[in-house]
Amino acid sequence: MKDACVVAGGQSKWGYRDATLIELFQEAGKACFEDNPHIKPADIDGILVASACSERLSRQTHLAPMVAEYLGIKTSSVCARVELLCGSGSSAIILAAGMIKSGLSNTIMVIGGEKLFTPQRWETFYSQLGSVDHDWDGAQGLGLPPSLLSIVFQRHAALYGTTEEQLAAISVKNRRNGLNNPKGQFRKEITLQDAMTAKPVAAPLKLYDCCPITDGAAAVILTSGEAAKDFTDKPLVKIIGTAQATESNSISNRGNWTTWNALKTAASRAYSKAGITADDVDVAQTHDCFTISEVIEYEDLGFCEKGEGGIFAEKGLSDFGGKVAVNTDGGLLSCGHPFGGTGIRQAIEIAKQLKGDANHQVEGAKYGLTHNFSGAIVAHTILIYGRD
Amino acid sequence: MENQFNNLYSVILDTYPMEGKQLTKIWKFFEYLKEGRLTTTKCIKCGKVSYPPRILCPECLSEELEWIDLPTKGTVEYFTELKAGVPVGFEKPLIHAYIKLSDSFDILSKIVGIKSIDDIHRGDKVKLKVFDVPPIPAEIGRDKISIDRVYFAFELDN
Ligand SMILES: [Zn+2]
Numbered sequence: 322m323k324d325a326c327v328v329a330g331g332q333s334k335w336g337y338r339d340a341t342l343i344e345l346f347q348e349a350g351k352a353c354f355e356d357n358p359h360i361k362p363a364d365i366d367g368i369l370v371a372s373a374c375s376e377r378l379s380r381q382t383h384l385a386p387m388v389a390e391y392l393g394i395k396t397s398s399v400c401a402r403v404e405l406l407c408g409s410g411s412s413a414i415i416l417a418a419g420m421i422k423s424g425l426s427n428t429i430m431v432i433g434g435e436k437l438f439t440p441q442r443w444e445t446f447y448s449q450l451g452s453v454d455h456d457w458d459g460a461q462g463l464g465l466p467p468s469l470l471s472i473v474f475q476r477h478a479a480l481y482g483t484t485e486e487q488l489a490a491i492s493v494k495n496r497r498n499g500l501n502n503p504k505g506q507f508r509k510e511i512t513l514q515d516a517m518t519a520k521p522v523a524a525p526l527k528l529y530d531c532c533p534i535t536d537g538a539a540a541v542i543l544t545s546g547e548a549a550k551d552f553t554d555k556p557l558v559k560i561i562g563t564a565q566a567t568e569s570n571s572i573s574n575r576g577n578w579t580t581w582n583a584l585k586t587a588a589s590r591a592y593s594k595a596g597i598t599a600d601d602v603d604v605a606q607t608h609d610c611f612t613i614s615e616v617i618e619y620e621d622l623g624f625c626e627k628g629e630g631g632i633f634a635e636k637g638l639s640d641f642g643g644k645v646a647v648n649t650d651g652g653l654l655s656c657g658h659p660f661g662g663t664g665i666r667q668a669i670e671i672a673k674q675l676k677g678d679a680n681h682q683v684e685g686a687k688y689g690l691t692h693n694f695s696g697a698i699v700a701h702t703i704l705i706y707g708r709d
Numbered sequence: 710m711e712n713q714f715n716n717l718y719s720v721i722l723d724t725y726p727m728e729g730k731q732l733t734k735i736w737k738f739f740e741y742l743k744e745g746r747l748t749t750t751k752c753i754k755c756g757k758v759s760y761p762p763r764i765l766c767p768e769c770l771s772e773e774l775e776w777i778d779l780p781t782k783g784t785v786e787y788f789t790e791l792k793a794g795v796p797v798g799f800e801k802p803l804i805h806a807y808i809k810l811s812d813s814f815d816i817l818s819k820i821v822g823i824k825s826i827d828d829i830h831r832g833d834k835v836k837l838k839v840f841d842v843p844p845i846p847a848e849i850g851r852d853k854i855s856i857d858r859v860y861f862a863f864e865l866d867n
Contacts, residue, residue, distance in 0.1 A: 450796055
């Protein structure tokens with residue numbers, strides 16, 4: 322089987338944007354081609370477009386041929402949209418890697434993003450009622466996840482003593498990491514006190530515990546190991562392990578609230594495919610849509626013992642110079658979270674880290690991991706990247 | 710509901726399920742709900758209880774299912790209030806509670822009938838509350854009909 326390598330990556334500016342979805346895709350595609358001038362649109366034979374809300378918020382379906390047209394790409398191997406809400410971008414990368422490894426495609430652009438700020442702000446929140454089981458959880462007003470994650474935190478605190486201060490340590494770290502990221506939504510440092518005294522969103526979760534609403538897009542180009550050598554002289558960044566696990570969908574069936582079993586399943590399979598363990602991961606971009614998510618992700622990805630995620634953050638073990646640097650580009654908390662773009666943004670940062678090109682470099686990083694969860698914390702998507 | 714969209718560009722998402730026997734095979738759930746009963750389906754072949762209700766047992770794929778009653782009273786274990794981004798059609802305060810209805814069944818539900826988050830506590834007893842929601846103007850063949858709908862939440866059981 323061939324290798325699948327990341328040979329280019331770029332993104333639009335993320336945040337509250339004066340641009341439509343298709344314009345955000347054009348910005349991301351252009352930034353991606355500019356990242357590697359050896360690759361031209363004519364070199365691309367497949368496109369996978371990750372977007373979760375294009376019908377609801379941009380009235381557009383049949384997105385992949387449209388994005389291809391706007392970027393001057395004519396496909397011959399694959400041209401489709403991929404949707405798994407917050408895991409859409411990572412899902413598309415997994416599928417692209419499979420196409421390349423099997424030889425069905427040569428070179429694929431994976432591009433994802435969302436236009437979430439609508440003229441009427443309420444429309445965004447309201448549209449998310451369709452992102453959980455619409456008839457049973459959406460109808461209870463549970464479309465946006467803060468309430469769900471608030472209850473996750475309350476249960477984690479009751480079981481393991483995790484504190485609001487420990488959550489605040491994560492928002493401070495990720496905001497600090499985001500200072501170096503010119504494309505991110507927030508580039509402002511916050512203090513522990515800012516985090517602790519912020520207004521509640523779903524108490525005890527407060528403003529800085531939650532990622533924002535974001536417009537933005539991101540793109541990467543994947544190709545085979547042989548072709549990659551024609552496009553770059555840098556160390557090749559390869560996808561060496563992937564996994565996607567689910568245990569249910571509706572909230573009533575979501576299983577253990579504080580140990581995310583589908584995440585453990587996905588992690589175990591991805592590590593096994595990559596031939597590494599959690600201890601080998603040098604840098605990780607995990608799904609910090611909420612600070613409590615990052616706590617449980619440290620635990621269930623195996624970076625620390627169960628119940629010790631809060632202490633792990635507090636001791637700086639997920640920071641630069643710690644055990645594993647997590648969310649080195651600022652994560653969702655700083656960069657924002659245009660659902661389909663997030664997994665691709667994570668891939669761009671991991672590729673930079675493994676090539677030694679990151680804005681804030683983890684010295685000698687050899688193995689990188691990305692993680693997303695989606696829906697009511699019911700689907701978990703992991704990719705592991707390695708380099709030559 | 711209609712007034713909320715006057716003079717706005719055309720955007721609508723139906724917040725509630727397709728109810729009525731013209732639109733769904735699990736219409737009995739909503740008929741029972743109108744009687745104040747919270748129900749779901751149980752597989753006659755293998756005994757698996759599923760929630761939300763089904764037309765197919767996810768355990769053995771049998772279509773032989775029966776309706777059973779779920780408890781309509783329970784205890785609040787955890788709760789929170791969504792302060793930012795309350796969806797259109799939902800009243801403030803939008804409070805959700807994780808409710809233990811029985812040893813084997815819990816539900817994350819909206820809590821209605823209280824004015825403030827201060828009015829709810831861990832351990833509070835709650836009971837099912839059924840309410841009307843906007844009907845569906847449906848075109849069934851050549852007929853234009855209105856399908857009445859209900860939905861449910863929980864309220865304090867004082
Ligand atoms: Zn069965």
